[in-house]
Amino acid sequence: MEDRTTGAWLVHHAQKIQVTTNQDFDNVAFAGKSAILLSALSTSQQDSLSHDKVKSLAKANGIAQRTELPAILEELVRQKLIDRGATGIEVLGVSSSAVIEHAAKIFHESDPAPHELAAVEVADVVSAQPKREVDFFTELQDNFKLSSSAAKDFLTTASQIGFFDSEQLSPDERIYFNGNLFRKDGVKKVQAALDSLSAPERTGLTTLQEQLQQHGCVPVEMAVTTTGETLFRKLQAIGLIDVSSVGNDAGQHHFVTSPAAFSKFTNSIADDALDLAKALVAALTYGMTKSTQGRGRIMALTALMRRLIGGHFVGPATAIGQDYRVLEFKRVIEVRQESNGLFSMRLLKPDVGRLALAVLEEGGVMPGPSPLLPGASVSAFTGPERNRVETRHKNVTPQLKSGVASLLDDLRTGAY
Incomplete structure (x- = not known):
C-alpha cells in the first residue's frame, strides 16, 4: 500500500x-x-x-x-x-x-503490532468492495498471524471503533464495508447500486446525481426532497453521498456532495484525508447560498478562488471574518482584520484550494442566496464520515438496516 x-x-x-x-x-x-x-x-x-x-x-x-x-x-x-x-x-x-x-x-x-497493521489493511480492502466475515479469517491468519479467536476479536473491536462498518446479512453471516466505498471505481459501483434499487428509488437517485453534477454541492434539504428521507439515509449510510456540515450559534447547515466529485480529480482517499477541501467547499457554498450581498456574498467564485490560489489577500468584507473561522482553525486560510469591522483573507494551502475549486467548477453555483442567518459566524465543520456514522446509528429502523445490508451484498457480488 x-x-x-x-x-x-x-x-x-x-x-x-x-x-x-x-x-x-x-x-x-x-x-x-x-x-x-x-x-x-x-x-x-x-x-x-x-x-x-x-x-x-x-x-x-x-x-x-x-x-x-x-x-x-x-x-x-x-x-x-x-x-x-x-x-x-x-x-x-x-x-x-x-x-x-x-x-x-x-x-x-x-x-x-500485527492487529494495528491489519486495521489499516482491512479498512482499505473493504473500501474497494464489501466482504463477508468468513472471507477474512484466512487472510488475517496468513497475513497478520492472528489466531482464529484473535481475528474474530479484531473484527469486532475494529468495527465497534469505526475503522470499518458491518451489517448483519443473516443470523450467521455479517458483511463488512467502509464509508469510502464509492471513492474507488465509483461509476461501476453506482451502476450496481442503481440496479439493486426499485424504480422510484432509481429515479430519485438519478435526479440527485444530476443536481450534484450541475451544482457540485447542494443543501441537504434539496437532496432529501429529491430522494425521500428513507432512500437518502440509505445512500448516506453506505457512502454513496457525502454530507458535510458547517455550524454556528444558530445551528448546523448541511450540504451534500458526491464522492465521485472528488474522485474525478484525485485517485484515492489520500488526497483529502483531512477533509480540508470538503470543509472549504462547504464554507464556500455557505457563502454563496446563505450570505447576503451586503455582508460579502460570493458572486464570482472562480475569480475569487484563482486569486486566493495565487497567494493574494481577497476582501475586505464582513463575511470573511465570520464565515471561515473553521478554516482558520485548520490553517487553510489566514484572516486579517481591516478597518470598519471588515476582514481580508488569504489561502495558506493552495493544494486544498485547487481541489475545492475543481469540485465546485465542475458544477455551477447554486442559484440565489437564502435569507437565513445573514450574520452568523461559521465556527465548526463536521465531515462526511462523522455525519454518515451518526446517521447509521441514530433512529435506524430494522427495515433500513435490512435495506442497507441487501444493497451491500448486491455490491459485493456485482461485476466491477
Whole structure:
C-alpha cells in the first residue's frame, strides 16, 4: 500500500479512536494525530508560530495539550519537520499530501503490532468492495498471524471503533464495508447500486446525481426532497453521498456532495484525508447560498478562488471574518482584520484550494442566496464520515438496516 493511502487511513482511524476509550491501537492513534497537528501547524511555505498559537491550534484540532501535544511535537522534531525555540516553533512548508505520508513513516517506525497493521489493511480492502466475515479469517491468519479467536476479536473491536462498518446479512453471516466505498471505481459501483434499487428509488437517485453534477454541492434539504428521507439515509449510510456540515450559534447547515466529485480529480482517499477541501467547499457554498450581498456574498467564485490560489489577500468584507473561522482553525486560510469591522483573507494551502475549486467548477453555483442567518459566524465543520456514522446509528429502523445490508451484498457480488 502506498504511504499516502496508509497515512490517510491512519488519520481516519485516529479520529475514530479519539471518541473512544480504546487503547489497543496506540501507534495508529499517535501517527494519525501527529498528521492532524502537522496539518494544522503547516502551510505551503516555512512559517513561525508562537507557543500560544501552537497550543490554540492543538486545542482546536482535538489534541490534548498536556497528555498528547508534548509527545507529538517531540516526534515532529525527530522527523525534522519542525524546530523548537524559546518563543515558538519553525514549521517547514508541507503540502497536505506530504502530511499524510509523514503519518505513514511515523507509524512504520513505531513498530506497530500485527492487529494495528491489519486495521489499516482491512479498512482499505473493504473500501474497494464489501466482504463477508468468513472471507477474512484466512487472510488475517496468513497475513497478520492472528489466531482464529484473535481475528474474530479484531473484527469486532475494529468495527465497534469505526475503522470499518458491518451489517448483519443473516443470523450467521455479517458483511463488512467502509464509508469510502464509492471513492474507488465509483461509476461501476453506482451502476450496481442503481440496479439493486426499485424504480422510484432509481429515479430519485438519478435526479440527485444530476443536481450534484450541475451544482457540485447542494443543501441537504434539496437532496432529501429529491430522494425521500428513507432512500437518502440509505445512500448516506453506505457512502454513496457525502454530507458535510458547517455550524454556528444558530445551528448546523448541511450540504451534500458526491464522492465521485472528488474522485474525478484525485485517485484515492489520500488526497483529502483531512477533509480540508470538503470543509472549504462547504464554507464556500455557505457563502454563496446563505450570505447576503451586503455582508460579502460570493458572486464570482472562480475569480475569487484563482486569486486566493495565487497567494493574494481577497476582501475586505464582513463575511470573511465570520464565515471561515473553521478554516482558520485548520490553517487553510489566514484572516486579517481591516478597518470598519471588515476582514481580508488569504489561502495558506493552495493544494486544498485547487481541489475545492475543481469540485465546485465542475458544477455551477447554486442559484440565489437564502435569507437565513445573514450574520452568523461559521465556527465548526463536521465531515462526511462523522455525519454518515451518526446517521447509521441514530433512529435506524430494522427495515433500513435490512435495506442497507441487501444493497451491500448486491455490491459485493456485482461485476466491477
